[in-house]
Amino acid sequence: MKKLINAADSVVEDALAGLAAAHPALRVRNRVVHRADAPRPGKVALVSGGGSGHEPLHAGFVGHGMLDAACPGEIFTSPVPDQIIDATQAVDGGAGVLHIVKNYTGDVLNFEMAAELVEDVEVASVLVDDDVAVQDSLYTAGRRGTGATLFVEKIAGALAEEGAPLAEVARVAREVNERSRSFGIALTSCTTPAAGRPTFDLPPGEVELGIGIHGEPGRTRVPLAPARELVAVAMAAIHGDLPLRDDLLVLVNGMGATPLIELYVVFAEVEAIVRGKGARVARSLVGNYVTSLDMQGFSVTVCRLDATLTRLWDAPVETPALRWGR
Amino acid sequence: MKKLINAADSVVEDALAGLAAAHPALRVRNRVVHRADAPRPGKVALVSGGGSGHEPLHAGFVGHGMLDAACPGEIFTSPVPDQIIDATQAVDGGAGVLHIVKNYTGDVLNFEMAAELVEDVEVASVLVDDDVAVQDSLYTAGRRGTGATLFVEKIAGALAEEGAPLAEVARVAREVNERSRSFGIALTSCTTPAAGRPTFDLPPGEVELGIGIHGEPGRTRVPLAPARELVAVAMAAIHGDLPLRDDLLVLVNGMGATPLIELYVVFAEVEAIVRGKGARVARSLVGNYVTSLDMQGFSVTVCRLDATLTRLWDAPVETPALRWGR
Amino acid sequence: MDTDFFLAWFAGMAELIRLRRDHLTELDAAIGDADHGTNLDRGFAEVRQALAEWPPTSPEQVLLSASNTLIRRVGGASGPLYGTAFRQMGKALDAPVTPAGFAAAFEAGVRAVARLGKAAPGDKTMLDALAPASRALTQAVQEGVEVREAFERAARAAEEGALATIPLLARKGRASYLGERSIGHEDPGAASSALIMAALASVES
Amino acid sequence: MDTDFFLAWFAGMAELIRLRRDHLTELDAAIGDADHGTNLDRGFAEVRQALAEWPPTSPEQVLLSASNTLIRRVGGASGPLYGTAFRQMGKALDAPVTPAGFAAAFEAGVRAVARLGKAAPGDKTMLDALAPASRALTQAVQEGVEVREAFERAARAAEEGALATIPLLARKGRASYLGERSIGHEDPGAASSALIMAALASVES
Ligand SMILES: Nc1ncnc2c1ncn2[C@@H]1O[C@H](COP(=O)(O)OP(=O)(O)O)[C@@H](O)[C@H]1O
Numbered sequence A, B: 001m002k003k004l005i006n007a008a009d010s011v012v013e014d015a016l017a018g019l020a021a022a023h024p025a026l027r028v029r030n031r032v033v034h035r036a037d038a039p040r041p042g043k044v045a046l047v048s049g050g051g052s053g054h055e056p057l058h059a060g061f062v063g064h065g066m067l068d069a070a071c072p073g074e075i076f077t078s079p080v081p082d083q084i085i086d087a088t089q090a091v092d093g094g095a096g097v098l099h100i101v102k103n104y105t106g107d108v109l110n111f112e113m114a115a116e117l118v119e120d121v122e123v124a125s126v127l128v129d130d131d132v133a134v135q136d137s138l139y140t141a142g143r144r145g146t147g148a149t150l151f152v153e154k155i156a157g158a159l160a161e162e163g164a165p166l167a168e169v170a171r172v173a174r175e176v177n178e179r180s181r182s183f184g185i186a187l188t189s190c191t192t193p194a195a196g197r198p199t200f201d202l203p204p205g206e207v208e209l210g211i212g213i214h215g216e217p218g219r220t221r222v223p224l225a226p227a228r229e230l231v232a233v234a235m236a237a238i239h240g241d242l243p244l245r246d247d248l249l250v251l252v253n254g255m256g257a258t259p260l261i262e263l264y265v266v267f268a269e270v271e272a273i274v275r276g277k278g279a280r281v282a283r284s285l286v287g288n289y290v291t292s293l294d295m296q297g298f299s300v301t302v303c304r305l306d307a308t309l310t311r312l313w314d315a316p317v318e319t320p321a322l323r324w325g326r
Numbered sequence C, D: 001m002d003t004d005f006f007l008a009w010f011a012g013m014a015e016l017i018r019l020r021r022d023h024l025t026e027l028d029a030a031i032g033d034a035d036h037g038t039n040l041d042r043g044f045a046e047v048r049q050a051l052a053e054w055p056p057t058s059p060e061q062v063l064l065s066a067s068n069t070l071i072r073r074v075g076g077a078s079g080p081l082y083g084t085a086f087r088q089m090g091k092a093l094d095a096p097v098t099p100a101g102f103a104a105a106f107e108a109g110v111r112a113v114a115r116l117g118k119a120a121p122g123d124k125t126m127l128d129a130l131a132p133a134s135r136a137l138t139q140a141v142q143e144g145v146e147v148r149e150a151f152e153r154a155a156r157a158a159e160e161g162a163l164a165t166i167p168l169l170a171r172k173g174r175a176s177y178l179g180e181r182s183i184g185h186e187d188p189g190a191a192s193s194a195l196i197m198a199a200l201a202s203v204e205s
């Protein structure tokens, strides 16, 4: 394993120091990253968080028009309730706080505990579970939250910035999740700093289908194929669950170590399939946004837009990783 | 080699199709990427280009406030004169065209040939050569152009957008280059699609110092060390050539497959060294911007700012890879 | 069983988990996200430290302190789950602690895990070690065997339960994302639960 | 030497370069950017195609057509350099082509490379194969040996010149970035120049 780190157990701390130094509009303390201008009186605040190793998610999405605070846990380990409580109290402007939680047992439990313990703040919660690679069932942990998290954070963040009340922000956040689906494919595993070697072995010539964002293996392993075929697999899985129709917001996401040139090759195939179904890529994003350390591979996330969601997606945002309109 | 591609010889074509599909404000034809709103009458136009494999450089920097056109060559191969001539003629708005050329023999020769052959367009040219890992000498090919290309394109682009004449845009572009220095370190080699295996072998536990952006080996190979020590090497090389003073613009750049969390670890060390020298990181950028396919590693680029350059850096930009202020 | 007994139990857990940290992480790498050993090692080391800094004066205090540390410092799934287990066990404990009281409190802790995790035995989680351990303990106490022997039976049941997760298809936790591919691997949480019970059986009394 | 001779020369180059493409790319991987074989193979294949599509009617036209294709389709350093070499050679060629005329025109092409690349023999570039080849050719022609024998001497000189780049420290092109580490590797452009001369020596006449 070769990594640009000082020590395996200081990675999160060191990276947060870098984040703070690079972005004067953010404040970082006690493992909470929040907007320097928080709390904003009267505005619903958005708090998210999860394990580290998914950068720029979540801390890179803190800023105007998106999150008010993020709680980074250890690598691939959800944050602890104290962080979430701190963040919630730090950014509450009196209008309540929305917790955006990816559907993993650890994230769910820690956010639930925090929500129970936090005092004098109205808290609502939205669970993101967009990954169609995982079967949805009452008897399992359910689907994982992956790329749609970015959509939920951006769109709910824009609505909160407009002054909408907590219930409305939460409703739209849930709607975005319900309208979104993802599927991911890995060319390589990732290596956590603590483990020091790849989480799983993936021989040359094989890829993992249906991976998540924690280096966990996928549902099946198949031979490496041209991008066109891999994209077809991902899009079929998505389309089978949520038919591709009308205007779509599409994220072609790298897993952390995927060169941009390859993501554009993937995007061309995604767009062709969308067009082939008579639908339209109305908005898109291509890049490494919801990552799994140094994993190579991609995921596609699709959200069915309507006029309101499109307007909110287009609204100004100013964060380290997403910025437009100001 | 595992890559998200359809075929080794269609990578550039396929990625350009994706770029065109993802960015309606761009036009892509005959290996030229240009602003859809070009030519802009009366505005000096900026044209750059170089081998592909460095994404988002250059095509990802085409748009308002930066480049008017980019000419992507084959992987790591400079564009041919025809492309450059096409681009130059397509975007000239009557105020002349600035060619921004990274200092590589191939790029220099092809841009020179194009400049000679282009008709009825006033062309000026700026050479970017910021890499202090290479000794500068009259008897060699001189220094390579790396990270400073982004600074030159952004700052000269902003000046052109303000309506400055060609000579002035060229002068400031050269000034940015003169005020900028870079140094890069690789943890792994990269693999070109055509070669299909790593350009050089780098054993576990070793890194290459003083690498460029074409997968070429560096000046020396040393044992892997903590980020703090690697950054110290890079910063000493830069400081030895251009003392770190006053306000700096700093790019901590990933080589294409470097996870963002590691780049923030690196940035924290860079900022500490800058502060230790009594200088200040006034503006910064952290991410994979001037890349070498799937190489892991980083480079640091530093530019000594003044009030004008700072204003131009802050000016609005709207491109696929850099966007703020609109 | 006095305060020292409980302190010794947690010291034993911390030691065993440190020893088996990489193994737990490897189990988690196969069907999870390769952090279970690191998470628990960090957490139990802090449990020990907190117990040393603010010495508790009752078994209940030991359990509540450990619970607090685990919930506040571990994160992930296992932090809240183990934290909740020890919290509910602590609350259910009557002084002085008898073998029957211990077994009943332990059972309360295990139930709390099932409730919080919405899991049942057979889902391929820590419950597959904890539930049989609890059953074995309760039964041994009812049979009136020596407490040492009762703990050993519980540890054996936990160990067997952990190994019995190998052929199971995971329905909870990260391993559930793998579907059929979760079969053939021991659940890391069940493995760490077996260590917790092994530590119980090794407390010098 | 008529038009067919020159066509056969370019056909031979294209074949040899295709055969040695991966080798040239490997040489470039060691001290450059691993694209020399791919670049030239793409370029010379297109040279052949263009020559077939618009059949030239004189040696000069063959050279100018090849030059055009190389400059317009190859990119990198070698495209303009080889393109310029053939262009200047073509321009310097008088009809009918005599051995002495060929040698003089070839020399003009080599000089053009040196001028464009601001390079001299010893810099570890294609010039280290081209310059000795040109010298050998001129001398052989002056000695009045058979043209076939003259081309063979030129090819041998190019091959030797290419191998002689191995111990050199590069001062031009990408290999110069490596400093001392460029020593010990054959220059890919010198190697491809040797192939160009080998193709010349193999033309059936
Ligand atoms: N819903 C659940 N109920 C009970 N135990 C669970 C549940 N989900 C996960 N676990 C246990 O937690 C273990 C994983 O812990 P850990 O790796 O520390 O957390 P994470 O899965 O968040 O990375 C699993 O092996 C399993 O035994």
Ligand SMILES: Nc1ncnc2c1ncn2[C@@H]1O[C@H](COP(=O)(O)OP(=O)(O)O)[C@@H](O)[C@H]1O
Pocket (backbone or CB within 6 Å): B076, B077, B078, B105, B106, B107, D028, D032, D033, D035, D036, D039, D040, D075, D076, D077, D078, D079, D081, D113, D116, D117, D118, D119, D124, D125, D126, D127, D172, D173, D174, D187, D188, D189, D190
């Ligand atoms: N300035 C120069 N003068 C002469 N030949 C040069 C010069 N620079 C590079 N070359 C030749 O070009 C070869 C590299 O060609 P190629 O790999 O196709 O281009 P690039 O270096 O742009 O990738 C070198 O091996 C060298 O022989």
Ligand SMILES: [Mg+2]
Pocket (backbone or CB within 6 Å): A051, A075, A076, A077, A078, A106, C033, C035, C076, C077
């Ligand atoms: Mg985890």
Ligand SMILES: [Mg+2]
Pocket (backbone or CB within 6 Å): B051, B075, B076, B077, B078, B106, D033, D035, D076, D077
């Ligand atoms: Mg090249």
Ligand SMILES: [Mg+2]
Pocket (backbone or CB within 6 Å): C028, C032, C033, C034, C035, C036, C076
């Ligand atoms: Mg885990």
Ligand SMILES: [Mg+2]
Pocket (backbone or CB within 6 Å): D028, D032, D033, D034, D035, D036, D076
């Ligand atoms: Mg080359």
